[in-house]
Amino acid sequence: MPTHPPDLGRRVAITHNGLRVVGAARELFSGVDEPTAVDLRPGRSDDALFGVRLTLRSHQKQPIVPTVLDALTRFIRDSGVELPALEKGVPVSIEPTRTAGVVWRDGVESRAWSGELIWRAAHPTVRGGRVTHHVVLEERPHYDRLTLRITADDGVESVRRWVGAGQVRPAWLDELADQFTVGAWGSGLQARSLDELVIEDFVRTTLLGRRDYPVAVLAPRDDGSYALEPNEVARELMGIAPLYVIDRHASTFRLTDTVGDKRLSCFFGALRIFMPGFTASDDPYDHPLLVQDRLVDPVMRAAEIGRAAMFVAQRLEMPDPFGWEVVEPEPAPDLEVAIDLSLPAAIEADAAPPDEDGGAGAVPRSIADVPESAAVALPAGAGSTGTDAASPAPERPPPSAELQQVLERVRQNALLLQANSALLQANAEQLRRVHDTQAQILMAITRLTEETERVRTLTNVRSAGTAALERQITRLRDVVEARLPPELTWTVPADSHRDPAGVDAVGEALAADELLAAVEAAAEAWPDDLLVLPQALVSAADSPYEDAERVHAVLEAMAAVARRRMAGGLGVPLREAFREFGVDYRGGISDSTSARLREQYRFVDPESPEAHEYDCVEHIALGNSRDARYCLRIYFTSRAKAENRFVIGHIGRHFEIGMTN
Structure with missing residues (x-):
């Protein structure tokens, strides 16, 4: 019976498309890679999709942290992870993979307890999207605070950017809002009413005021009702933007008059999110607007709320109680080539000591042999041989022919480097132009493909409608002919007797x-x-x-x-x-x-x-x-x-x- 190496059945490889190959079958595939260790760390701020910092206060003085940990445990288990209960003083670590992994740890320092959870999971709606949750709980003498940031493992584009950001909000936040008094930016998160008398002050002190967070305004329809329940909208915006609700349709005219531009106002059941730095001269597209038809659409609503969520998340400062040392990307420095063509004239070498033959000293064979303090000075006449500091320096011998050749080669190389540098810069600029042109072509091809798909679908729909009319006309003709005498029909009599x-x-x-x-x-x-x-x-x-x-x-x-x-x-x-x-x-x-x-x-x-x-x-x-x-x-x-x-x-x-x- 043939024997196999003892580790043959344990060999594992992964193909480029994610296929897991085990054992001898590994040799049948080309381009397989050995599985590499997957790290589990907090994501970068540039990849942040959703982030909130909330203060939690209990209604009946029940402990907050155990309730939060219980909600997190159930939420993670519902995703298919076999997770033990998260508790104080009990660290948890589940080995990370591409789409899973949990780390939980906590500690006490200076009378304050902190707990930190890192959890990797699949995006709830985007297939193939991967996200990492970073939760920090702080239990302090006078308040409890929760900070959450969710980042996209493969960049925000991998989860459709704003849409994915709006859909990644975890459901366990709603459980916390049901059980505790939740606050952000120093106040509660309940919807606040705006009547006609306070709108002008609201615009002046809140919209035009200095703030670093978005503000949302919900308007009623002309019949006084709302496209969505205000409390539902306020909860969806929890930690992203406080919600102000205009009390009646007539008050929306006061908002328009105060802002001074109808395009920057909010009315007829719409929701507008005013981003920080708002001014009355802004482009309306800088401040997302959801008219009522788009407001009731969850995907469109997720895209605009996700835009505000990403703004908050990418500027959120996460506590770092245990020192993860997240490495943020640094901008690549521009490549600069500086060449000093005065190099030969700057070489000021002390005279080399005489060699055994009484010569002027050894001649350098390359630029590396020239000391940094080297200098070449032409003779200026007969000089004194005294050693007094005030006396003129002794006369230097003229450079040898070999040294002059070295200096000339250095000068030629410097000129060549300068020419090559100019050529590289020209090539870089040309490549940049080619890249921009290529991006424009790809964008045009994408738009053309989408338009072709739209026209093809439109043609299919219209063709199907036309065919339906033709069939109905044919059926109507058959029915009419079936009831007419044979001499008045165009069909064979046998066909009409059906x-x-x-x-x-x-x-x-x-x-x-x-x-x-x-x-x-x-x-x-x-x-x-x-x-x-x-x-x-x-x-x-x-x-x-x-x-x-x-x-x-x-x-x-x-x-x-x-x-x-x-x-x-x-x-x-x-x-x-x-x-x-x-x-x-x-x-x-x-x-x-x-x-x-x-x-x-x-x-x-x-x-x-x-x-x-x-x-x-x-x-x-x-x-x-x-x-x-x-x-x-x-x-x-x-x-x-x-x-x-x-x-x-x-x-x-x-x-x-x-x-x-």
Whole structure:
């Protein structure tokens, strides 16, 4: 029996795409790398996504730190890490990997207790994104303080920058807000009301005042209601920006008049985040604005709140109780080449002592042989040989021919270096221009690719709509011809004598199969953009809608809109984004819809571990006929928490409703 080296089964290698290869199979792959140690340290401030510094006070004098540690323990365990309970005086260390690792330690110094947690995990919504949580708890005689900063392991671009920053906020912060009085910037975090009498003072002392944190303002709609509950918005902004809520619609005019520019104001249900350094002459785009349609969209809201969160996080000074010594990157110094062409004239060498032959001394063979204090002085006539300090220096012998050759070579090399330096600078400038041109070309190619994709999707949607009209016209012609005498039709008499009921029954069966296949194909084609729940497949199989091709094209358009939204925002309301593709989007249902009817729009994902529940009140309308063969609705939601994709709960017959928006 052949034998193998004892360590053959324990050899592990990792390919460039993350494939783990064990044992003899390692030799079958090229380009494998041995696994390297993964360090677990706090991230750099430049990579910070989210950061808060909060003071915590107990309502009933219960200990704060154990409650916080319990919330952290449960939160980390829910991510799949087998973590022992975090406690005072019990250090914890879980060996770090690319997507996991925990370090917990604490200590007491100068009557103050500090605890520090480092935890690496996957980003909650961005696939492949990795983040590191850095939590410092401080228990002091008069207050307890929590400082949190979350950084992207592979840079902020790896988690879609602002969108990823807005979605990385941990849920355990809400638990703390439920159990303790939470404060930041020296005050509580509850929403503060603004009436018409105090707005002018608010603008002067708060918006235009000196501050180093953002300030958020929420405006009511013209009917006095708010697009989102103010307390919900205040909690989402906890530690990022204090929230001020305008009490009624008429007060928004006073804000506009005080600021002096309608573009910098806030009204009609919008949320505006005023960044530090605000002035009345600022560019409106410097201060994020979420109109009500974008405010209720979780991804768009995450992008703008994430922008403010990154601003706070990257300027947050983290306590360092145990000395991690985080190395921040230093800007690369500009390369400067300085050449002194007066080098030969600056060589002032003392006369070399006479050699054994009575000569002037050894002649240097290279520039390295010339001492730093060397000098070459031409003879100035006969001199005294005295040694008195006040007497003139003794006359130096003239430089030899070999020394003059060395000096000439030095001068030529200096000139050559200077020429090469100029050439390098010219090449660097040319490379910089080429790089800028390449970046512009890549950007143009990206925009062209996106536009091509949009046009292709738009063409598919319109082609499917045109084909649907053609099929309906053909069916209408067949029905008319079937009821006319043979001499008045264009078809062969045998074709006109058909059983319409039988044909319709077969057509419905075929339509149901085709529709289900189209939905399944869309779910497989765009899994990163659309989450098709099992209930949608059931409703599609039950629907007699005849135009499966059109449904597939509309699902493709939905995937395109979702992809654009996740890539950095649409810039327009969803209704306008869908209208670009010729899709009829409707944002919700009537507020007067009864609770019984609302149950139709509520779906539970049975395949998710937490059994997520979704309210799919947004819908796409295909046709308005009462006949289900020509009318279909796609009920979905774009507002699901912790889910960037469009969640589709129903594709099929129209729900029973009172009135739609």
